[in-house]
Amino acid sequence: MNPHMSQRFSMQRLLAITRKETLQVFRDPSTLLVAFVLPLVLLLLFAYAVSLDTRNVRIGVVLESDTEAAQSLAAAFAGSRYFAVTPTRDRREAAPLLTAGKLRGYVVIPQDFDRRLQQFPPQSVVQVITDGTQPNTATFVANYARGTVQQWLQDRGVMPTQPVALQQRFWFNPEMETRRALVPGALAIIMTMIGTLLTALVVAREWERGTMEGLFATPATPLEILTGKLVPYFVLGLLATALTTAMAVWVFGIPLRGSVFTLLFLSAVFLLPALGQGLLISTLARNQFIASQVALLAGFLPAFLLSGFLFEISSMPLPLQLLTHLVPARYFNSALQTVFLAGDVWPLLWPAIGAMFLLGVILMALVARNTRKSLER
C-alpha cells in the first residue's frame, strides 16, 4: 500500500459537515441577520437614502440691480422648487453665510445685469458661487442655477434657440435613474457580504473555539471540511439573491428585463470567487476579529468602491482601473446591470462569467494550497 495515499473522499462525511454547518447557520441569529436582514437594510438605504435627487437647497440670491429684469430673475429663483432662497442686497452678506455652511451657494445678479443681457450672444449674465466641500451639492447648485437662468431667458424670449442638452438637464429625473443603477449594484455588495464576510468568519471561528483541532483528528479530509462549509453558504447566498431581487422588483419597481434564471446563474458563478476569498482569509487569519477586518478591507470596500457601483470605472485613474480587474464584484456588477436594465445579452455576459470563474478557480487553488490537515503554520 502506498503510504502517502490519503483518505478517499467520503460523501457521508461531506454530508455530515454540511448538515452541522447548516444547523449552526440556523442557530446563529447573527448569520441570519447578515444573510436576510442586512440585504433589506442595504436595499432600503440605496433605494432611498443614496439618491442624487435634492430639493430645497439653501442658496442666496444677491440682487445688486433693481431693474425689472433682475427682479424677475430673482423671482424665478425664489419660485423654483429646487431652491430655498435667502435674498440679500450685497455679496458681503451672502459670503459669510456660505462660509458658515448656512448656504450651499449663492447667485449674484450684478449691477450691470441689463447691459449684459443686451449683449449678443449674451454671456455670464449671473455669477454662481458654490460650496466645494460638498461636491455633489455644488454641482447640483451650479447646474440647476444655470437651468433656472436658461428657462428664464427662454420665457422672456431673449434666447429663442437653446442647446437641447441643457434643457434636458432640467427635465432629467435623477431619482429614478439612480435607483435603477444602484439596486443591481447593491446586490453585488450584499453577495460579497454573504460570500466573503460570513465565510471568512466560519473557518476562523473553528480555529478560535478549538473545534478545528477536534475535526482534524477525525478521518475527515480538508477537501471534505472546506466543501462541507461552502455548501450551506452557497445556498444561503442564492436565497439572499432571490430575496433581494424580489424586493427590488416588487417593492422598488426596478424592472428586471433579463430572466431570473440568468440572474441566479450569475450569482452562482460570482459566489465562487466570493466564497474563495472568504475561505482564503479565514485559513490565513485563524481569528475572527482579524478575519472580519480583512474581509471588510479586501472584500467589502473594493466591492463598494472599485466595482463601478458608486464610481464609474472609466473615470478612475488608470492604475485603479487596472486594479478593478481583480475585483470579482466588478464583473458581477456590470453583468447584473446588463440583466436588470438590458436583458439576457449573452455576448455581454460571457466575458464577465469567464472572469469571475477564473478568479474563483485561482482563489480556491490558493485555499487548497494553504489548507493542510495539520496544526503547523
Place this chain on the structure above:
Amino acid sequence: MAESQPGGIELQGVVKRFPQVTALDGISATIRAGQLTGLVGPDGAGKTTLMRLMAGLLRPDAGHITVAGADTVQQQHLIATGVGYMPQRFGLYEDLSVLENLSLYAQLRQLPAAEQKRTWERLLEFTRLAPFSKRLAGKLSGGMKQKLGLACALMGRPQVLLLDEPSVGVDPVSRQELWRMVGELTDSGMAVVWSTAYLDEAEQCRHVLLLNQGQLAFDGPPGALTGRLQGRSFRLPNPRGDRRHLLQRALDLPAVSDGVIQGHAVRLVAEADADLQPLQVLAASAGSQLEAVAPRFEDAFVSLLGGGPGGTSVIAELMEPVSLESDIAVACSNLTRRFGDFVATDDVSFEVRQGEIFGLLGPNGAGKSTTFKMLCGLLKPSTGQAQVVGLDLARAASEAKNRLGYMAQKFSLYGLLSVRQNLEFAAGVYGLTGACKQQRIDEMVDVFELRPLLDSAPDDLSLGYKQRLALACSLMHRPPVLFLDEPTSGVDPITRREFWTHINGLVRKGVTVMVTTHFMDEAEYCDRVALMYRSRLIALDTPDGLKREAAHHGDEELTMEEAFIRLIERADLSELPV
C-alpha cells in the same frame, strides 16, 4: 519496535522545535495498550505538543512516532481512524445539541448507519448524558462538556485514546466519573494517555511520563518515583498559633525543600539527607512534633524539579498591616439571584472575618461564580444584601470596589498591552496618580522581579510570571480584601506554591482573601470553606471540620476531595423525592 504491542504507542527520539523554543528534545518511550499512562509536567513542559504529535496533527522534526502500528507522518490517515483525541479545550460545537455532536462525529468516523444508534445509546449510557441528549452543548456544565467530549473521541472504538488535560475546570464529582470511564476503557484493552497538571491524578495512573523543559524526567510507575522520597515527608499536626507563619519559617529553613498547609497541619518535605534537628526544634517551638508520613507523588514531583519556592513573600513584607473598622470583612445575608426561572444562588448567608482565607467550593454549576460575582459587586442580587468592609454593595458599590482587589480566572491581562502598560492601567483604573502611582508600580516591579520583562507582551510570559503580574495588578491599590476566582486553574504545583506563599504573606498582614477553586489542595489553605451545591450552601466549616463531618466514623481519615464528594452525595440523598 519489536516489543511494542499492537495497540500501544512507540516514541523514538522525538524532537519538536518551534521558532522560539525547542518544545521536545529527544523523547523515547513506550506507552502500552490496556493501561492508563499519565503525562505530567509543569506548564510549558511540552505535554500538549507531545499529544498533538501523537495525534498526527504536528510532525516531529526528528525521530518517529508509531501509534497503534501506524507512523504518524507516513500514515496520517490511519492515525485519524485508530486514535481518539480530545484536545485541551475540547471544541464541542456549543450551538449543537448533545445528540447532534455525537451524530456529527459518528458520521465523520463513517460508522455504518445501523450501528450509529446503538453506539450513541452505549455512549450516552456510559457518560450518563442520556437525560440531556437534546440540550445544546453550550448549556452543559464543565464536567458534562468533558464527558461529551470524551464520548465524541470514543466514537468508532479507537485503539488509542489521547486526553489532553481532561480534568481542568472539572469538579471532583465529575472528575471521579471521568476516572471511572477511563478505567473501564483500559480494562477493555485500550491505551489511554491522560495529560494533567494535577498530581493526585498522576498518582492514580499505572505508568507515568514526567516531562520537564522538553525532556523526559521520569518514565515508570508513579510508586517508583514516590519511593525515592521515602522518609522525607513529614506532618506537623495542630501547631500553636499561626500555621501560615510556621510554614513560612519552615520553608525558609535550608533543610526544607517544600511545604504546604493541610487543614490545621503543615506538611513538609525535607531535603535529601538533611539534618532534621532544626525542623524538630521548630516543631517543638510551635507545640507540635515531626510526624513521618507516606510521600505523595506531588512531593516527588516538586523535589525532582528542584523543590518549591521559599516561604517569604516580599510583597507581603512591603504591605502595611491592614486594620479595618469592623471585624467582618465580607458579609452576605439571604443572598439570592435568579436568572429567569433559574435560581443560581438561593438564600446564601455567611460572614468572613478580617484576615481569613475563605474558600467557596462546589461542583460546576453550583452557583459559586454567581455568588462570588455578587460579593464583589459585578452582579446585582435579586434579593438579599452583600457587604464588603461594612459597605453595602447596593448603595456604595464604587467605594466598596475601591477597597477590594479582584483577580479573575485566566488572569484577565490585556494581551495587546505590555507588562508596563498593564501595570499602569491597573494603577490608573484604581485612581492612583502622579508620584504615588509611579512609586506603587516601581514597588510591584521590584517585588515581582518584572523589571526585565516590562516591555514584553503578557502572552509571552511564562505562566508563573503571568500570575505574578495579575496579582501585582490586583494589589496595586493595596486592597484590604482580595477576591480570587479559580486563581490557579491549570497551573503547575510549583507556580501554585509560589502563589500561595504570597497569599499567606498577605493574610498575615491582615488582608482578607475570598477564593473559589476546584483544587482540593487549595481548599486546605483556607481557614473556612463554604460548600455550595445546587445553588445552596450545604456546608460551612474548617477544612478539618468538613472532613470530620463527612467521615463515617470518628477515626476515618479523609482527603478533602473525598469529603467533598461525600457531602455532595449526602445532599443528593436528602433531596430525594419522598
